[in-house]
Every structure is written in structure tokens, then in C-alpha cells.
Amino acid sequence: MSKRYDLIIRQGMLVCPDGVKKADVAVDDERIVEIAEEISGEAKETIDASGNYVFPGATDGHVHFNDPGRTEWETIATGSNALAAGGGVAYFDMPLNCNPCTLDAKNFNNKLAVAQRDSLVDYGFWGGLTPKNLDKLEELAECGVVGFKAFSCFSGITEFERMDDYTALVGMEKLAKLGYPLMVHCENAEIVSALTAQALANNKTTVRDYFAAHSPITEIENVSRMISYAEETGCKLIIAHVSTARAVELVTQARNRGVDVSCETIGHYLILTDDDVERMGTVAKCSPPIRDAQNQTKMWGKLFNGEFTFISSDHSPCDPKLKDGEFLKVWGGISACQTTLSSLLTHGYHERKVPLADIAKLTAQNVNEVFKIPGKGKIALGFDGDFALVDLNQEFTLQAEDLFYKHKASPYVGSTFRGNIIQTILRGKTIFKDGKVVSKPIGKHLRPLV
Ligand SMILES: NC(=O)N[C@H]1NC(=O)NC1=O
Ligand SMILES: [Zn+2]
Ligand SMILES: [Zn+2]
Numbered sequence: 001m002s003k004r005y006d007l008i009i010r011q012g013m014l015v016c017p018d019g020v021k022k023a024d025v026a027v028d029d030e031r032i033v034e035i036a037e038e039i040s041g042e043a044k045e046t047i048d049a050s051g052n053y054v055f056p057g058a059t060d061g062h063v064h065f066n067d068p069g070r071t072e073w074e075t076i077a078t079g080s081n082a083l084a085a086g087g088g089v090a091y092f093d094m095p096l097n098c099n100p101c102t103l104d105a106k107n108f109n110n111k112l113a114v115a116q117r118d119s120l121v122d123y124g125f126w127g128g129l130t131p132k133n134l135d136k137l138e139e140l141a142e143c144g145v146v147g148f149k150a151f152s153c154f155s156g157i158t159e160f161e162r163m164d165d166y167t168a169l170v171g172m173e174k175l176a177k178l179g180y181p182l183m184v185h186c187e188n189a190e191i192v193s194a195l196t197a198q199a200l201a202n203n204k205t206t207v208r209d210y211f212a213a214h215s216p217i218t219e220i221e222n223v224s225r226m227i228s229y230a231e232e233t234g235c236k237l238i239i240a241h242v243s244t245a246r247a248v249e250l251v252t253q254a255r256n257r258g259v260d261v262s263c264e265t266i267g268h269y270l271i272l273t274d275d276d277v278e279r280m281g282t283v284a285k286c287s288p289p290i291r292d293a294q295n296q297t298k299m300w301g302k303l304f305n306g307e308f309t310f311i312s313s314d315h316s317p318c319d320p321k322l323k324d325g326e327f328l329k330v331w332g333g334i335s336a337c338q339t340t341l342s343s344l345l346t347h348g349y350h351e352r353k354v355p356l357a358d359i360a361k362l363t364a365q366n367v368n369e370v371f372k373i374p375g376k377g378k379i380a381l382g383f384d385g386d387f388a389l390v391d392l393n394q395e396f397t398l399q400a401e402d403l404f405y406k407h408k409a410s411p412y413v414g415s416t417f418r419g420n421i422i423q424t425i426l427r428g429k430t431i432f433k434d435g436k437v438v439s440k441p442i443g444k445h446l447r448p449l450v
Helices: 076-085 105-118 134-143 165-178 189-201 207-213 216-233 245-256 267-271 274-280 293-304 340-352 356-370
Strands: 004-016 019-028 031-036 042-048 053-056 058-063 088-093 122-128 147-151 182-185 237-239 261-266 310-312 387-397 416-426 429-433
Touching: 004 031, 004 356, 004 387, 019 356, 053 356, 058 076, 058 261, 058 310, 058 340, 058 356, 076 088, 076 105, 076 416, 076 429, 088 416, 105 122, 105 134, 122 134, 134 165, 147 165, 165 182, 165 216, 182 216, 189 207, 189 216, 207 274, 216 237, 216 245, 245 261, 245 293, 261 267, 267 293, 267 340, 310 340, 310 356, 340 356, 340 387, 340 416
Parallel strands: 004 042, 004 053, 058 088, 088 122, 122 147, 147 182, 182 237, 237 261, 261 310
Antiparallel strands: 004 019, 019 031, 053 387, 387 416, 416 429
16 A cells, blocks of 8 residues: 655655665655655655655764854854755854853753744754853753763853863763763874964964964874873763874774764865965964864875764854954854865765765764664664755855855855755755755754663
8 A cells, every 4th residue: 555655755865874875865754764766655745756866864073053152153044054055954162152152051052042033944052161050060961962062271261161181081971881982182282272372472473373372292292191081081072074094094093993983074174275265364363273284185094084074064154343453362163064064975986986875974874873862863764864965966056145144244145066955854844945045943962862
């Protein structure tokens, strides 16, 4: 007997964990219920995807939507719209740069209320770990955080204090017991702050002065230090936005000897170089900074080796006024959550032949597996009906007005991409189509199975 499903997507090239295949996929009651060469049943809605690729909807493991409290920078509403326009169905929001920061249950619940009202797509939240909230980790875990985030160096936000070595050790001991991962922004605080102070004192504030103050060793040293604490405590460690191939090598070596450590990288470390940043200016300032072309080539090698667990955007926008000034002094953060998938299709698949199934793992599957989010991140039976429909060969040049961010700025404005997201579907419902958001906020809170 043929069934009547909520949705059937017909004849798309499905990007499944084991490769790409032409098939139909049916969704009923928000979940994928059938995948077959030809599904005989009918549906309330049918999408003809012939000629297009169907990716699992992306999950961005690392964004700063700044809501509540810094909504003049970005909001959950605008950020989640941008994510959907880029094929995203979920994100994990960082415990800063919202205000107050997510350092206890009360502020977690404040943010949850905003997301319940305003988030177009599904969401998880990071809790923070700072010297001030070692006694709040348990309550944050009970709230349902996906993990904890800490900064080894100054975070840019005074209220979100950096994690000193004592806090790193004790925090990791506690998180190991609770069974939650810690993600660390790894840059050596003493070296970065001394070099920055010296540069400022000498009026050396150019882009190259900034790179010099955040040289590769500051990341490499701190990654190895964090690995030592993880190895000692058994805490699951994730290195945030790793920017140097040498740091990735340290992570891989540690993992090979049994340490529970993995790393995330960000699109811009694979796509832009230091010379691009010099040309583009402060819109492309981030920390750690974007490195040279030689390092970038090695980073692609690491991607081909499977050494990155997932790729995020580190979407960290600000009020444009904060990007206006001398390079060393302005806000560090890049707006990118709308372009990660298209970037990887352009520079990964088309330029370097990265398999599409690997791109799907890096943008959707792995991040949900690492954080134990059930039922999300791949095109498989029983999983959420989350899809990004992609015209793989369609080229487009990104215009500022295409961006759904609160502030229409990004280093990628003016770049030409190959691989356009034409439709995004969250749990069976179309939320973005042909350049427009077509749904009210329907996001729900994602809790890990810890
Ligand atoms: N506070 C904040 O968002 N910092 C982020 N920006 C950036 O470029 N790197 C970060 O960690
Ligand atoms: Zn960071
Ligand atoms: Zn970040």
C-alpha cells in the first residue's frame, strides 16, 4: 500500500555518508522515513530536485549571535536567517559576546527564551568556563549546554575572563567527571599581550604588526599546553578554530596516543591568506589571524587526511564602528555564517576535488556526533528531515545586499562562488527558498545525550 508522506524530494543527488546517489527521500513527521531509487507513495509536498544536490542541512558548531545584550552587533533572528540562507539548519551559540555571558543557569535561560521566540533554525548553546564560574558548570550541564568554551587569552569581552592555568586544570577535572567537552581558544596570553603592548607603545598598529603579535608559536604553545591538561584529566578537549598546520599535527599526534582531543577549523583559514587580509583590511581581522599561503596549503592537506573534525564559521560580527580604525586596535571577528557551505563547495570540491560526502561530514554529521546530538546531521533513516538543496555548478558573486546579517559586511563580499544554496529545509519544512526566508522562527533547542 502506498503511503502519504509530508514531503518527498525526488531525483536529487543525495549526499549520504557513504557517497552520492541519485534517489528519492521522504519525510514524515519531521524525520526521514524512506530513501529509495523511486518512492511510490505520494506526499503533501513534492520537490523536484533533479539536476541538483541534496546535502544534509549544515550545523554550525561555532557562532556568536550576541543575543541578548549586544543585539546592535547581530541577533538570533538575523543570524539564524543568514545561516538558513547558507544551507544551515542548526547552530551552537557561544557563551560570549552576548551580555550577560552564558556563565550560569539564569543567563542560559535568558538566552533560551530569546531563541525560542526568534530562532529560525535549531540551536544548542555553549556554556562558558572562566575563573569566576567553576561552581556553575554542573548547573549549566543540567540546562543542556552542548559543551563548555574557554579562552586562554583575552577574549575581547571584559566580563568573559580568560582561563588561567589553575582554572584550566580544575575545570577540566570537573568536566571530565561531568562528561562534557571543553573547547579552548588557544593563544598564549602572556606572549600575545606583551607583544601587543609593545607594538602599541611603539605605534606599530598595522596588519603585519598584528600578525607579529599573534605569531604561530602563540597558538602552537597553547595547544600543546591544553593537550597536557586533557591528557592528565581525561577531559574531552576540542581546539577551537585551529589556524596553523603545526597545531593540527600536535592534535593528531595526541589523539593517536589516546588523548581525547580533536579540532575545529574555520572556512577563512582554508580560503584566505595573510596577503588577502592585508588587501581587505579590518573586515578580515580575526584571532588567531589568517596565516600565509604555505600554511594554507598544509591545512588543505590536513583536511584531506581527515584531521579536522568539523568546520564552523566562527561568525563574530560587531558594530561596523568597531572595525573603523587602526588594524591592531579594532575588533577581531569575521562575519561568515552564511557562506561556509558555498565556500567549501567552491574551494574544496571544485578547486581541489574534496569529496562531497566529506564536505557533508565536516559541515553537518561530525559536529552532531561529537556533541551527541541525536538524530541530526546526515541523510539517513530516522534522522531529521534537514536538507540543503544545492545547484552545484551555479556561480554567483556575493553582494552585500545578499547577506542576512544585521550588518552587511563580510570579507567574502565581491567573491565569486560556485555552488549555490537554492532551498533549505528544516525537519521537513522549507525555511529558505530562492533567496528568501519563507518561514517564521521554528527552531528548537538541541540537547546532547550526555
Ligand atoms: N569574542 C570573540 O568573538 N572572539 C572571536 N573573534 C575572533 O576573531 N576570534 C574569536 O575568538
Ligand atoms: Zn576564539
Ligand atoms: Zn568564536
